[in-house]
Amino acid sequence: MADAIEGHGSSLWKDAWIKLSKNRLALFGLAVLIMLILTSLLTPLIAPYGYETQNLDMGATAPSLLHWLGTDIFGRDMLTRIMYGGRVSLMVGFIATAVALVIGILWGAIAGFFGGRLDAVMMRIVDVLYALPFMIFIILLMVVFGRNILLLFLAIGAVEWLTMARIVRSQVMALRNQEFVEAANSLGLSQWTIIRRHIIPNTLGPVIVYTTLTIPSVMLLEAFLSFLGLGIQPPESSWGLLINYGVETMEEFPWLLIFPGIALSLTLFALNFLGDGLRDALDPRTSKD
């Protein structure tokens, strides 16, 4: 503990990195994620075909040398579509989750730390938003602000932060009466500094686990909204949508389901491994060696 207070916090991240780099699965996860993100960024440069270029005469074909992952019923190259789909899916996953993270952690930490009437008001707001059927909420947002992909990210994030806030609040309430917080108080640190420096890092374990669960559910949510006509629209696509369409023809053209499925699962595995590793690495309570 003494180190943590003395060492300006940066040591926490340094320690975390050292611990993380010893965790092979986590490193593998990190590598896969970096690879996926790089591919997504470079897709317009490296994609073998256009994502909307159809060849109706060819139709759905199994994987071949020309089309490594086959083609869909419109004769569009699946590899290309998965690469472009990844851009949308990863973006939705990360941005929407980041939005949820920021709002959720701040909200939960403030409510939990100060308690009392402020806590009651803030958590009642969360309750009210919880009670709102989230589909209606998102549909309302889309109707008012129009169909825009950035807005889709925000809308999903704005819905997903509620659970995050509750988790963080309960963690914070458990933490705020502990000795190290009292010690920080008696040393005269400002409340904001205490929240930032001591409370939030201690809540990271459950938050990270929950985040790794949020990212895939957000990706699927996007597919669902797009299916209803509220998200992205053809010819653009996302992994969720590709899987959705793949299910329709899985007996005739299994590759239309399998490959996007692999892409999504690979991401989820990578996230889970990395999340596990991060949780272990970032938990200030675990011993340093």
Add this chain to the structure above:
Amino acid sequence: MIFYSDKYSTRHHFKALSSDFKALLLLTIVFGLTGCGNNESNVSSGNKTGTLYWGNGTEPQSLDPQIATGVPEHHIISALMEGLVLKDRKTLEPRPGVAESWDITKNGTVYTFKLRDSARWSNGDKHIAQDYVWSWWRALQPALGNLYAYMLFPIKNAQQYYEGDITDFSEVGVKAIDDQTLQVTLNYPTPYFLQLLDHYSLFPVHQATIEKFGTADQRGTRWTYEGNLVSNGPFQLVDWKINRRIVVQSNPYYWDANNVSLKEIVFIPIENIVTEERMFRAGQLHVTSSLPADKISTYREANDPELRVAPYLGTYYYRLNVRKPQFQDPRVRRALAMSVDRQRLVDNITRGGQIPAYAMTPPGTMGYYPKSDLKFDPKGARRLLAEAGYPNGEGFPATEILYNTNEGHRKIAVALQEMWKKNLNVDIRLLNQEWKVYLNSESAGEYEISRAGWIGDYVDPNNFLDLFLCGGGNNRTGWCNEEYDRLILDVAPSKSSHKERLEVFQQAETMLLNEMPIIPIYTYTTVQLVDSSVKNFDANIMNAASYKDIYLQVNQE
């Protein structure tokens, strides 16, 4: 009727795993019930005994002709019951049914039907003109919830009576002059009225039976059950096991009983069309209700004579909202229509054997084969678009295709989106909405392009062309042409000969295609398998079988 979904979307292939099991189960049931030999299939035993095994899609909702609405119901009801007039099994032209003859007054509004003296109900009761008066009175009871009540609206005051403006049924234009004579008065000349008489909503029902099991306007009473149902057609109901089979046998009291060859028809409801096709191959069915889309090409390549693809009285088309600035110019509308490669679309995307449509009315509607100069011509389309002020698609305003959420519609929209991008270089977005929202947006004119389908209610070009009258409820494109309205409303009805009438329709159709407020895409088809032993079962545009004419005969080889 507005068509919700695409009949041959590829959604059918889901339950193949369970369908194996189901097929097995059905086979056992069919074997067990018919009690035929272990190795003899339904088809070969049926060919000996005169039993037709008919794959009927789904379990019928009701056999009450004034409640039923679907195709499976239509098949069974048309075996059990008969209207005043029948349709020719090939050309669908009116032929005498219960009425042996009829007279039409010069002005075309008063029909006098002479009923057969030999007409009987299946319990032996005499079938008289009063039966029609009572049945049509019942069909117009709002409490009955007859969705096809509007089929009777050409009859004088029928609509007013149905809507409660008139309470006295004697003011409605249907009168039994004596037991054998029925007089029907229409609002205005309706050349297709005889056709309507063969629609089941105008079939007669047996008053004593209905009143025995409930009141006239009560839904779901037991009068249509086996043992209760009394009908007037070539067959009578003898057995109805829900989700298993409906068996009808020839009706000895039928006026034309001597000419009915089949002894029995077994209607088997099989929702899974994969199973149905397997049962056909195993010789358990003479006729299937449809065929999985991915099997069509296999049968085609094998040149299988059992495959039957026939045009169906329906058109899949796109509406263009002519109130939007980009679609005010007919050249733009034509350019879009000319750059749709319909053949590729039906071959590769819909794959249901659909026929590319270049006109609104399906070919062969009462001998009407619309001429059209519309064809797939991307170059010409580009030129037209440039003339209209959008060279190479530059400056084309944001445009969306609106469709109701459905896999089949989405595929077509995606394909068209790319065709327009490739051929005209215009960017068009897609927008799907839930069915009711979609109907709302369409009616309110809040769309640029929207998908649509129309299935004819009766075989007459009028049923397709009168959609686009100014302000018509199903027009929804905002297109309005007074000359067109005049042709459909005034000129066509005034023509006395069928041929002249068709010429007027051709004129109107050409006008519609020049202005192009809609883009015809394909004509629906019926795809089914028919065993070679089934004779006198002709393909026609209504997919209507004339069961009294069908006979079974094994080809001698």
